[in-house]
Amino acid sequence: MSHETNDSWWAKLTRPVLEFPLDLVMVGIAVALAAFPLYQSEIHGTPLAVALGLPVALFAPGYAVVSLLFPGTGPSHRSAQSFPSRLRREGITVGERLALSFGVSLSLLPLFGLALALAGFSFTLFTVLFGLVSLTLVTTVFAAIRRLTLPADDRFSISIRGGLSRLSTALFDSETGTDVALNLVLALSVVVALSAVGYAFVAPQDGEQFSRLSLLTQTEDGEFVAENYPESFTPGETQPVYVSVTNHEEERVEYTVVAELQRVEQRPGGSARILEQQELERFDQRVSAGESWRTQHDIAPTMAGDNLRVVYLLYKGDPPTDPTINNADEHAYIWITVGTNGTE
Numbered sequence: 001m002s003h004e005t006n007d008s009w010w011a012k013l014t015r016p017v018l019e020f021p022l023d024l025v026m027v028g029i030a031v032a033l034a035a036f037p038l039y040q041s042e043i044h045g046t047p048l049a050v051a052l053g054l055p056v057a058l059f060a061p062g063y064a065v066v067s068l069l070f071p072g073t074g075p076s077h078r079s080a081q082s083f084p085s086r087l088r089r090e091g092i093t094v095g096e097r098l099a100l101s102f103g104v105s106l107s108l109l110p111l112f113g114l115a116l117a118l119a120g121f122s123f124t125l126f127t128v129l130f131g132l133v134s135l136t137l138v139t140t141v142f143a144a145i146r147r148l149t150l151p152a153d154d155r156f157s158i159s160i161r162g163g164l165s166r167l168s169t170a171l172f173d174s175e176t177g178t179d180v181a182l183n184l185v186l187a188l189s190v191v192v193a194l195s196a197v198g199y200a201f202v203a204p205q206d207g208e209q210f211s212r213l214s215l216l217t218q219t220e221d222g223e224f225v226a227e228n229y230p231e232s233f234t235p236g237e238t239q240p241v242y243v244s245v246t247n248h249e250e251e252r253v254e255y256t257v258v259a260e261l262q263r264v265e266q267r268p269g270g271s272a273r274i275l276e277q278q279e280l281e282r283f284d285q286r287v288s289a290g291e292s293w294r295t296q297h298d299i300a301p302t303m304a305g306d307n308l309r310v311v312y313l314l315y316k317g318d319p320p321t322d323p324t325i326n327n328a329d330e331h332a333y334i335w336i337t338v339g340t341n342g343t344e
Helices: 002-019 022-038 047-058 060-069 083-090 094-119 125-148 160-172 177-202
Strands: 210-218 239-248 253-266 272-287 292-299 305-316 330-338
Touching (some): 022 047, 022 060, 022 125, 047 060, 047 125, 060 094, 060 125, 094 125, 239 272, 272 292
Antiparallel strands (some): 210 239
16 A cells, blocks of 8 residues: 555656656757857867757757647647648647748748847857757747646657658658659758758858957047047147957957057158057957957157157957067057157
8 A cells, every 4th residue: 555655656756757848858958068069169160060050050949939839749640630720739740840840940040130130239159049049948948838738648749769760651651762762862952951051050251250440539428439539749748549349250359459659761652661669558358259348548658759650459369579560460550749848
């Protein structure tokens, strides 16, 4: 008698775990495990990124949404109902569920791009992945809850053996060898097409990766503009300039800005020769993908005369021993004149 009570107690305790949809658990775990390496800059553009990014971008979000919409089991082979009536009463088949999962996932990508644009976020790999992973995990939880509200016999469930059997039947149980060949070619075409789209999504777009260096001043209204730079200085005078760096590298970058004062000799044809130079200051900051960083630099000239320019050299990481315009990732400068003996 006590043995039956223990069995009943154990069954009640483990039933929620055993009845939780295994397919949704696996989708949620797979997406969570794939998200971490995809966020690492070292993985971008590698075959591993493609292998992890394809299911995250092209299957998992759609599968979660379809599972939420259709929690019930598919129809039996004996069902002779029309598709709309069958859909309302019994749900969809495994094949229809998988096909819809790919279709819904593909349709979500442009919607995410539009949503990011309307929200003011940059369309980067990080933001899109974060949105897709968040949508998948949240939708998976609600899909599991909705499925558990159905009677056990009406819930959709996946059997690995049964799924492979259905796939084998669909591909190879055809009347002629030509039908089998056409089915294989069609399946291969779908895989290639999805792989191409997935690679375009997870591989870095080199043409869109750059860092932007800007020099700004502040108006009386507090607005930052790329004009009205300081031009004339008296000995000992300082005037502010704001250095702005925008990260479009699709990854977090450690930036260093080197500010130098240079005396320049202008040559025919527009070229210039540096006669004298002195480093004024250095700034460093880690900037996340899609973010901007701005800092104030109070220019305090250490030379006098004209043909002087303040040059800002931007480097990703540590600058070289001899920073120059030629070895900088980006550069910007302004021309100034410093008076002598109280004159300009």
